[in-house]
Amino acid sequence: MTETRPIRVLVAKPGLDGHDRGAKVIARALRDAGMEVIYTGIRQTPEMIVEAAIQEDVDAILMSILSGAHMAIFPRVMELLKENTVDDVLVAAGGILPDEDITAIKELGIKGCFGPGTSMEEIITFVRQNVQADRLAAEV
Amino acid sequence: MVTLIENESPVARRHLAELHQHTGRAQIIGVTGAPGAGKSTLVTHLVRELRRRDHKIGVVAVDPSSPFTGGAILGDRIRMMELAGDPQVFIRSMASRGNLGGLSASTRDVVHAMDAAGYDPIIIETVGTGQAEVEVMRTAQTVLVVCAPGMGDEVQAIKAGILEIADIFVVSKADRAGSDQTVAELAMMLSLDPARRLHDKTKSYWKIPVLKTSALKDQGLSELADAIQEHQVYLTESGMRTHRAHRQVRSEIETLILHAVANALKREVNTDEWQRLVEDITTRERDPYSVASELEQRIGLF
Numbered sequence: 001m002t003e004t005r006p007i008r009v010l011v012a013k014p015g016l017d018g019h020d021r022g023a024k025v026i027a028r029a030l031r032d033a034g035m036e037v038i039y040t041g042i043r044q045t046p047e048m049i050v051e052a053a054i055q056e057d058v059d060a061i062l063m064s065i066l067s068g069a070h071m072a073i074f075p076r077v078m079e080l081l082k083e084n085t086v087d088d089v090l091v092a093a094g095g096i097l098p099d100e101d102i103t104a105i106k107e108l109g110i111k112g113c114f115g116p117g118t119s120m121e122e123i124i125t126f127v128r129q130n131v132q133a134d135r136l137a138a139e140v
Numbered sequence: 141m142v143t144l145i146e147n148e149s150p151v152a153r154r155h156l157a158e159l160h161q162h163t164g165r166a167q168i169i170g171v172t173g174a175p176g177a178g179k180s181t182l183v184t185h186l187v188r189e190l191r192r193r194d195h196k197i198g199v200v201a202v203d204p205s206s207p208f209t210g211g212a213i214l215g216d217r218i219r220m221m222e223l224a225g226d227p228q229v230f231i232r233s234m235a236s237r238g239n240l241g242g243l244s245a246s247t248r249d250v251v252h253a254m255d256a257a258g259y260d261p262i263i264i265e266t267v268g269t270g271q272a273e274v275e276v277m278r279t280a281q282t283v284l285v286v287c288a289p290g291m292g293d294e295v296q297a298i299k300a301g302i303l304e305i306a307d308i309f310v311v312s313k314a315d316r317a318g319s320d321q322t323v324a325e326l327a328m329m330l331s332l333d334p335a336r337r338l339h340d341k342t343k344s345y346w347k348i349p350v351l352k353t354s355a356l357k358d359q360g361l362s363e364l365a366d367a368i369q370e371h372q373v374y375l376t377e378s379g380m381r382t383h384r385a386h387r388q389v390r391s392e393i394e395t396l397i398l399h400a401v402a403n404a405l406k407r408e409v410n411t412d413e414w415q416r417l418v419e420d421i422t423t424r425e426r427d428p429y430s431v432a433s434e435l436e437q438r439i440g441l442f
Contacts, residue, residue, distance in 0.1 A: 005147045006210060006235070031211035036235045041218035048224040052217060055231055057143040 007035045007131050010058040012049045013042040014077070017067035026062065026094065029120040030127065046076040053081070053089060059131040060090040062123075071101060078108045088138060090130045094118070142232055145249045148399070156249055159256040164385075166198075166260035167372055168251060170280030172242060172302065175268025177286045178312035180219035181355045183265050187223055189361040190261065196228045198259030200250055202243050204267045205235040212236075216265060230259060241275025242266035245399065248279045248392060261368075269302055277305040278391040281384060282371045284364075286310045287326065289318035303329065306348060307371050310364060314352035326350045346374050404439040 011027045013020050020042050027037045038056050040049065053061050065073065074093060081089065092112035093105060102113045112126050144152035171179050171186075180201065187197050201216035212235035223229050236244045243266055254262050266276050277283050285306035303326075311322050327350055349367050353360035375381040409417075420426040436442050 006205075006212075006237075027213055031206065031213050032209055034206075034209040034211045036205070036212045036214060038214040038217060038233050041215075041221055044221075045225075048221070051224055052231075056214075056233055 007060070007127065008038065008056060008058045009035050009060045009062060009127060010038050010040065010049070010053050010056060011062050011064070012040045012044050012052070013065075014044045014046060014049060014063055014073045015065055015067055015069040016043060017065065017069075018042045019066050020064070022066075022094065023062075023064040026064070026120070026123060029124060033124045033128070035127070046073055046080055049077055050080040050084060050086070054084060054086060058089060059134070060092065060127050062092050062094065062127075065093070065095040065097075068096065070095070070097060070105065074105055074108055074110060078110070088134060090127065090134060092123075092126065094123075141253055142250050145253060146234065146244075146246050148246060148403075152249070156252060159252060162256040163252045164255070165258075166251075166255040166262050167282070167368075168255075168262050168264065168280045169368060170264045170266065170276035170283040171286060172266040172269050172273070172276050172283065172305075173286030173310075173312075174288070177268070177288045178355065179265050179268070179286050180216045182284075182286055182310060182312055182353060183216075183263055184220045184223060185353070185355050185358070185361050186364060187220075187229060187263065189365045191226065191228065193365065195261060196259055197230070198251075198254035198257075198262040199223075199229065199231040199265065200234060200247055200254070200262065201231065201265040202234045202236055202247060202267050205237050207238070210237070230254065230257075236267055239275075240273070242269050242273030243275050243279065245395070248395070251279060274302060274305045278388050281375060281381065282307045282368050284308050284310050284368075286312050287322055288313050289316050289322045307346065308364070308367050309348065309350040310360075311350060311352045312355070314354040314359065315356045319352055323350050323352060346371065346378070346380075401439065401441070405435065408439050409435065 009030055011023050013023050024039070027039045030037045038052065038058065040052055049061065049063065063074070063077070070093065078091070091110045092114065093110050094114040097105065097113050097115055105113055111130060114123055141155065145156065171183055173179050183199060183201070187199065190197055199220070201214070203212055203214045203216060205212040214233035214235060216233055217231060220231055223231065232250060234244045234247060234250065239245045243264070247264060251262050251264060264276060264280055266273060283305050285302060287309065289311065309326050311319050311326070313319065330348055330350070351360055351364050351367060353364060375384070417431055421428050421431060
């Protein structure tokens with residue numbers, strides 16, 4: 001039963017940068033992998049992202065930032081998720097993320113960081129495996 | 141809860157059965173129209189107008205699933221961005237998951253859940269429709285059909301199907317050229333409606349309005365909200381509300397049963413057997429009709 005249910009993913013562009021070509025390509029790739037992708041559009045605040053994630057009850061949130069504001073935005077998103085006791089959603093990040101920040105980002109609880117050049121396959125597999133593991137864990 | 145319903149979990153059915161007592165209070169407004177006609181934008185502006193009138197609003201927005209991969213891009217939230225952050229507005233995107241009538245199979249149940257949770261009105265936005273996706277009329281009380289200017293000539297306007305289910309026509313993008321012509325064509329079509337010409341003057345009769353809106357110039361939304369209210373009053377006074385509710389309940393039960401049959405079939409026939417059956421039929425060793433009869437028997441039909 002669990003395996004057949006489509007994976008729901010929120011693809012969001014937080015912050016002020018309007019370059020969403022990458023996010024759209026990822027959304028399309030996830031769609032072609034059989035997932036239901038809610039694309040929020042650009043210029044999302046952390047509050048908007050978390051609210052959308054709750055209303056849409058997604059399995060995963062993928063955020064893309066190219067502007068360098070990630071260390072301001074990601075902690076806030078994770079904080080809001082915690083405040084709303086959302087603990088069953090996979091969070092991953094993509095965009096321009098300097099190596100020295102990646103450790104800090106992962107410490108926030110963001111499981112995946114994907115920079116330029118990542119293959120679509122890698123992201124799809126990452127989402128699929130993690131969501132399936134979370135669903136199995138939730139059943140036990 | 142909504143996720144359970146969408147995934148047709150047996151638990152959801154139990155909960156929905158209990159919720160039934162608490163439903164039937166909300167006004168349910170359907171919004172349909174061709175892709176790109178401006179449904180999401182209209183819904184956004186309509187919600188904003190209704191929020192000014194202090195309603196707690198539920199929105200269910202349906203977008204199509206891919207018939208090949210089952211995946212979907214649900215993009216209605218992009219247009220509805222300005223509604224974010226308002227706790228009195230609950231937006232849920234749904235993928236059609238193979239259902240063809242413009243809604244997904246569980247849209248109706250999600251609407252019930254929102255109704256029980258006190259959202260009123262609830263706005264259902266269908267997938268971009270062609271000419272025949274009329275399922276929304278089996279769920280909504282007031283149906284808005286959105287037409288953008290320049291979508292076709294008068295022949296389009298006399299076709300059967302989606303144009304027949306409108307309680308209110310909305311000509312969107314009224315800031316663009318051609319909107320008056322679209323209004324005129326729709327009005328012409330409505331003037332030919334036999335019910336309009338022959339109606340019994342003593343009975344109350346709903347005269348389908350054609351309204352122009354422009355999200356760009358923020359025009360026509362207040363008139364639209366008023367027209368929806370008038371239609372709701374009409375439904376109650378004319379007895380049509382009960383009539384429609386009856387029709388909807390019947391279609392609801394039929395849908396539930398058809399679903400149960402589909403699920404029974406899924407349980408009875410596994411992928412390998414399907415493969416074999418399909419193979420046998422395409423090579424003309426067997427025919428689809430007797431295979432169907434055999435399977436019907438196996439799941440206990442006939």
